[in-house]
Structure formats: C-alpha cells, structure tokens
Amino acid sequence: MNTKTEHEIEVAIIGGGVAGCIAAIALAESHSVVLIDKLSEPAERLGECLAPAARRILKRLNLLTDFERTIPSDHPSLHLKSMGMQSYWGSEQVHVVDPLRNPDGFGWHVDRRAFEVYLREAAVQRGVECFWPMQLHNTRYADSRWYITAVSGDKAGTTYNFRAKFVIDASGRQSHFARKLGVERQHFDKLVAYWATLPDYETNKMSTISASELGWWYSAPLPNNKRVIVLQTDSDLVDKRIKNCDQFIELARANREMAGILERNHGEIRFQKTAAANSTRLQQVAGQQWAALGDAATSFDPLSSQGMFNAMAGALQLTDLILESGFTKDLCPDKMLQFQAAYTNQIDQIWQHYLKHKRIYYGQERRWEDAAFWRRRQ
Numbered sequence: 001m002n003t004k005t006e007h008e009i010e011v012a013i014i015g016g017g018v019a020g021c022i023a024a025i026a027l028a029e030s031h032s033v034v035l036i037d038k039l040s041e042p043a044e045r046l047g048e049c050l051a052p053a054a055r056r057i058l059k060r061l062n063l064l065t066d067f068e069r070t071i072p073s074d075h076p077s078l079h080l081k082s083m084g085m086q087s088y089w090g091s092e093q094v095h096v097v098d099p100l101r102n103p104d105g106f107g108w109h110v111d112r113r114a115f116e117v118y119l120r121e122a123a124v125q126r127g128v129e130c131f132w133p134m135q136l137h138n139t140r141y142a143d144s145r146w147y148i149t150a151v152s153g154d155k156a157g158t159t160y161n162f163r164a165k166f167v168i169d170a171s172g173r174q175s176h177f178a179r180k181l182g183v184e185r186q187h188f189d190k191l192v193a194y195w196a197t198l199p200d201y202e203t204n205k206m207s208t209i210s211a212s213e214l215g216w217w218y219s220a221p222l223p224n225n226k227r228v229i230v231l232q233t234d235s236d237l238v239d240k241r242i243k244n245c246d247q248f249i250e251l252a253r254a255n256r257e258m259a260g261i262l263e264r265n266h267g268e269i270r271f272q273k274t275a276a277a278n279s280t281r282l283q284q285v286a287g288q289q290w291a292a293l294g295d296a297a298t299s300f301d302p303l304s305s306q307g308m309f310n311a312m313a314g315a316l317q318l319t320d321l322i323l324e325s326g327f328t329k330d331l332c333p334d335k336m337l338q339f340q341a342a343y344t345n346q347i348d349q350i351w352q353h354y355l356k357h358k359r360i361y362y363g364q365e366r367r368w369e370d371a372a373f374w375r376r377r378q
C-alpha cells in the first residue's frame, strides 16, 4: 500500500545527525519542525572526541544532565571522560595536552552511535516530528514554500509531502539538498581515513596522535572497553595498498606509537570501511529559504577534532539567527536577505580561521618534507 500524507510545517531539516538534531531541538519550542533521515538508526562511525566546550551547548538545551547521568553498569556507556591527548608531531618527543587548564573542564569520548541515538530521542521528546528511514525523492520551490516529497524506507513505502517555509540541509558531506539545487562543493585535498576497532586494556585513557611519512595516525579509547585506531592519508597515496585488515595492521606496526597500542591491546581487530576526511565546503551556504549546516556546509580535517562541536555550535548560531530575524514567521524578503548575509559571513569567518590553523599545525611537522603527503600541506 502506498498512502500519501501531507505536512505543512515551518522548518524541514534533512539529516538527523549531530547538526540536524541540535538545530531541531533548538527550534522545537518556537517552530513546527520535521527532521528527516535516510537511516532508521545512526550508523557506527568515526568521530568520538567531543570537545569540552560542547558542555555549554548541551547545558543551554537542557541536554547535559541526562547526557552525564550515571548509567547502570550493566548498560553500555554513552561516554568516557577524555583525559587529554598525547601528540607525537614534529618530533619523537611527546607533547601532552591535558584538559586541566581548559575552562570548560573535561571533554568526552562518546560512543558515537549511542550519542546520536540520544540526540534523536531528545528531538522526539521535544516534539519534533521525526521521520526515518526516509528517502528524499523530489524538492521544488514555489509560492514561497519548499515542497519536499519523500518515501518511507519501510515496507509500507508511504509517500510524504512536506510543505516548508525553510529548509536546513544537515545531510553531512553529501549536502544532498544543496547538491540537488546545483550548488557546487569545493574539495581542498584528498584526505581519507582507514580505521579499525579493537579491545582496550590500557589504563592510560588519553588519545594519541602520531605523524608518519604516509600521513598521520590517531588512536582513542571508546566507552565499553573499546578503542579506535585510524590512519589519515591521501586516497591516491595508498591506492590499493590497504585492502584488508592484515595490510592495515602492517602499516600500523610501522608506526612506533600504534605498534605499542596494538601490542598492549590484544584481541579481535575489526577493520572498518574507509571514511572521507577531506576539507570541503559548499560554495553557497544559504539561499532562498534554505541554509546548509554542519558538515553539509563545511567539513574539516579530523586533526581539528572539532567536527561535532562545530556542527553543534553552528546549529545554535543558525537557529539564533532564525529566531532573531523572525523571517520564518512572516517571510519578509529583507529580513531573509539579512539572514543570508549574516549566516554566510559567520561560516566564512569560521572557514578562514580553520584554514589558518590547519596550515600552522601541518607546518609544524617537517620530518618528511619530501614525502608527497607533507609536501602537499606545506
């Protein structure tokens, strides 16, 4: 059976990841919001370090208490307190960044899937109409509204017609909505991440970053006695060298710090698929009654460890601008143009700041100046 349902709403958000959920929760009190995701539940993925400053955002949205609540020991944990980072970058000497001097205190290593489930549930509880799994079929703009047609990914295959005053594209690096509008995405490098998970028996709960000729490695403990180990390199440099777990382990063993981690954490290593990790941005981040948010707008090199925080902070900046201007209520064209200019300016500033820091950080590693990976970044 293929029934049709019609929904008249103020804001449609495409993508129920960190960015989409935070934006939905921030708007739920003042707007009718739908949140659409193609996946019935969040996938297991990379990206576990949640910066201490995220505490402010969780607190402002009344999400912090539940997030930090003590979970009974027979339940899987949502997060682990982050004890900082040990970095082998620029030399073989370790440089430790601990959270003690951070005014926001400790950050977390989250179970990424569990964190996203937590945010999705919070959005539902706050009255956001959530639809997943949902496949987007068609979007068109007419009479000052966006018309979005989507079909549920379940057996029923129900067709949903959404009529929205404003659309937020929070669909991650795919920037599905903006791409359909023909907005180009700029790619600044070819960085890709190869990753594996393994058991964690270490008492040292810091994450580790270590540069190598081919790129750089990191490893971080996860909740529930797991650990992730990741190689960042350019896709054309490894080519077909990492086809399976054995090849990945062989490369990891060639790095002193990763070899130590593998040695101390015996057990089954699960080689996962690769993930795009390159710096990219949309050429246009806001347009006629729409804006892109989080990775959909700008995606960062994981060296920054700030992608989730950026998605959350960006969601609050965007929703604050929407609330301040009020254009989603009266659709005043002048207010809308002011909003577009202000939001574009904010994203530009963040992007310029990011590029500057990325250059400085990569510039500090000079041990392999002739190696292609480092040459490209200096």
Ligand SMILES: Cc1cc2nc3c(=O)[nH]c(=O)nc-3n(C[C@H](O)[C@H](O)[C@H](O)COP(=O)(O)OP(=O)(O)OC[C@H]3O[C@@H](n4cnc5c(N)ncnc54)[C@H](O)[C@@H]3O)c2cc1C
Pocket: 014, 015, 016, 017, 018, 019, 020, 036, 037, 038, 039, 046, 047, 048, 049, 050, 051, 134, 135, 136, 170, 171, 172, 173, 174, 176, 193, 230, 275, 276, 277, 293, 294, 295, 296, 300, 302, 305, 306, 307, 308, 309, 311
């Ligand atoms: C190797 C690596 C390591 C990283 N490590 C960290 C880290 O330690 N700390 C950190 O803060 N960040 C890290 N990041 C970055 C972080 O994961 C991202 O910045 C963050 O996920 C961005 O959130 P988002 O909600 O914008 O996008 P996403 O998390 O990508 O969410 C997008 C959502 O949209 C949905 N979607 C996609 N297409 C459609 C569609 N057509 N229709 C409907 N729904 C759709 C997806 O299912 C998903 O739920 C890392 C990234 C990489 C690649």
